[in-house]
Amino acid sequence: MTAEQRDVLYLEDLTVGRTFTSRAYPMELERIKAFAEEFDPQPFHLDEEAAQQSFFEGLAASGWHTSAVIMRLLVESVPLAHGLIGANSEVTWPRATRPGDVLRVVSTIKENSPSSSRPDRGWVIIESVALNQDDEICQRTRSRVLAFRRESA
Amino acid sequence: MTAEQRDVLYLEDLTVGRTFTSRAYPMELERIKAFAEEFDPQPFHLDEEAAQQSFFEGLAASGWHTSAVIMRLLVESVPLAHGLIGANSEVTWPRATRPGDVLRVVSTIKENSPSSSRPDRGWVIIESVALNQDDEICQRTRSRVLAFRRESA
Numbered sequence: 001m002t003a004e005q006r007d008v009l010y011l012e013d014l015t016v017g018r019t020f021t022s023r024a025y026p027m028e029l030e031r032i033k034a035f036a037e038e039f040d041p042q043p044f045h046l047d048e049e050a051a052q053q054s055f056f057e058g059l060a061a062s063g064w065h066t067s068a069v070i071m072r073l074l075v076e077s078v079p080l081a082h083g084l085i086g087a088n089s090e091v092t093w094p095r096a097t098r099p100g101d102v103l104r105v106v107s108t109i110k111e112n113s114p115s116s117s118r119p120d121r122g123w124v125i126i127e128s129v130a131l132n133q134d135d136e137i138c139q140r141t142r143s144r145v146l147a148f149r150r151e152s153a
Numbered sequence: 154m155t156a157e158q159r160d161v162l163y164l165e166d167l168t169v170g171r172t173f174t175s176r177a178y179p180m181e182l183e184r185i186k187a188f189a190e191e192f193d194p195q196p197f198h199l200d201e202e203a204a205q206q207s208f209f210e211g212l213a214a215s216g217w218h219t220s221a222v223i224m225r226l227l228v229e230s231v232p233l234a235h236g237l238i239g240a241n242s243e244v245t246w247p248r249a250t251r252p253g254d255v256l257r258v259v260s261t262i263k264e265n266s267p268s269s270s271r272p273d274r275g276w277v278i279i280e281s282v283a284l285n286q287d288d289e290i291c292q293r294t295r296s297r298v299l300a301f302r303r304e305s306a
Contacts, residue, residue, distance in 0.1 A: 035221075038221075038225070039221035039224055039225045040224050040225065040228060041225070041228060042228060042236045042237065043236070054235070055236070063239060063242075064217070064220055064221045064224050065221075067217055067220065068188075068191075068215075068218075071192055072191070072192045072193065072194070075194060082208060083207065084195065085209075086216060086246065088243070088244060088245040089216075089243075089244045090242075090243045091244065092240065093240065093241065
């Protein structure tokens with residue numbers, strides 16, 4: 001077994017119930033606005049004053065910015081062999097992510113299904129919650145992710 | 154009724170079956186790499202050569218980049234009064250988005266549910282497909298979105 005094989009995760013390592021915690025990631029005002037400018041140009045993501053009058057009652061990050069940050073933290077905290085490749089994802093935003101929030105992601109393996117047709121791989125269901133500095137949930141994510149068996153290496 | 158009220162969409166306008174088509178959006182190689190650098194730093198999103206040896210058999214955009222682009226196109230093509238505010242979203246990626254792909258988004262209203270407790274608003278389910286220049290589906294999205302009634306204006 002090489003060092004690389006030890007450091008990455010295979011299907012066999014992703015036992016149901018195993019959890020992974022990411023580092024903390026600060027949501028900076030300027031990045032929130034830059035993301036929104038490119039991908040979600042709505043006043044409540046771009047302008048503090050307009051945001052006060054909106055549904056969010058203050059500037060909020062785009063939900064897709066939060067999703068992208070979660071992906072970054074997953075890549076770092078759940079290092080699957082051959083990469084983190086998702087087939088689908090269910091995303092829920094129970095509360096807004098705000099400028100200055102510091103997010104971390106806690107991920108739990110919920111299902112582990114070896115493929116019947118492809119003996120070198122399988123699928124796992126990973127549920128992730130993104131928590132802010134007050135342990136409030138800003139996003140829940142449930143994703144179906146490809147995983148390879150160690151023997152495939 | 155002001156001009157603004159005519160140009161934006163209220164719950165009453167979002168009849169089941171109504172569709173909306175966005176403009177075309179080119180997926181540029183440099184933006185694909187820049188997004189991946191920040192949010193999804195995996196070799197198959199960053200490096201052409203490494204991507205050839207990967208599951209994707211060539212450079213692919215992060216699925217979350219495709220999601221973000223879809224949001225941009227939805228903001229432009231489904232102009233809801235008070236903005237496009239989602240509670241949740243189910244995302245599926247049937248095929249990779251590639252550098253040079255030109256995406257457009259076709260969205261269909263699938264459900265329209267006035268709120269029983271809040272007479273000024275309701276929810277709609279919007280299903281969107283992101284198609285490339287060959288009419289292949291790169292992403293399906295089904296989102297629950299807040300909509301306000303015209304009388305609330």
